[in-house]
Amino acid sequence: MAPKKPTKVKRRLTSSEEFDIMKLVLDKFLWIGTFLMGWGLFQAIGGDGEQGLYFIVAGAVVLVLFSIIIVREFEHLR
Numbered sequence: 001m002a003p004k005k006p007t008k009v010k011r012r013l014t015s016s017e018e019f020d021i022m023k024l025v026l027d028k029f030l031w032i033g034t035f036l037m038g039w040g041l042f043q044a045i046g047g048d049g050e051q052g053l054y055f056i057v058a059g060a061v062v063l064v065l066f067s068i069i070i071v072r073e074f075e076h077l078r
Helices: 015-046 049-077
Strands: none
Touching: 015 049
């Protein structure tokens, strides 16, 4: 007979702990969006305005998605 493995007890997170973890993860989206917009500004000033504009738009889309996700999750937790 094989020895029994101890069962792991799964711990549930509180709403505030879940929200804190969500903020940490979604903060990365904020950094990515800011980086894309900064890189686009650098490209636009450096001479390639069209490619710079694409990066700025991509960064803005990431930041808008970030804010939509934050608002939905915040309303969900209420």
